[in-house]
Every structure is written in structure tokens, then in C-alpha cells.
Amino acid sequence: MWNQKVSLSLSLSLSLSLSLSPAGALSI
Structure with a gap:
């Protein structure tokens, strides 16, 4: 469940x- x-x-x-920062999500 967890x-x-x-x-x-x-x-x-x-x-x-x-949604907040596409650039930051891309760097992940």
C-alpha cells in the first residue's frame, strides 16, 4: 500500500x- x-x-x-518549471524538470 505504501x-x-x-x-x-x-x-x-x-x-x-x-508545470512550474519545464527547464528544471528537463535537467532531472
Whole structure:
């Protein structure tokens, strides 16, 4: 169950950083 939560928060933060700064997301 915690695995699903981690994946969810990971994708959430990823999409957030993507929408906030595309350049920063590209450097990842």
C-alpha cells in the first residue's frame, strides 16, 4: 500500500515541477 502512495506522490511532484518549471524538470 505504501508503494502505491510513494508512486502517487512521486508522479504528483513530478507533474508539479513540470508545470512550474519545464527547464528544471528537463535537467532531472
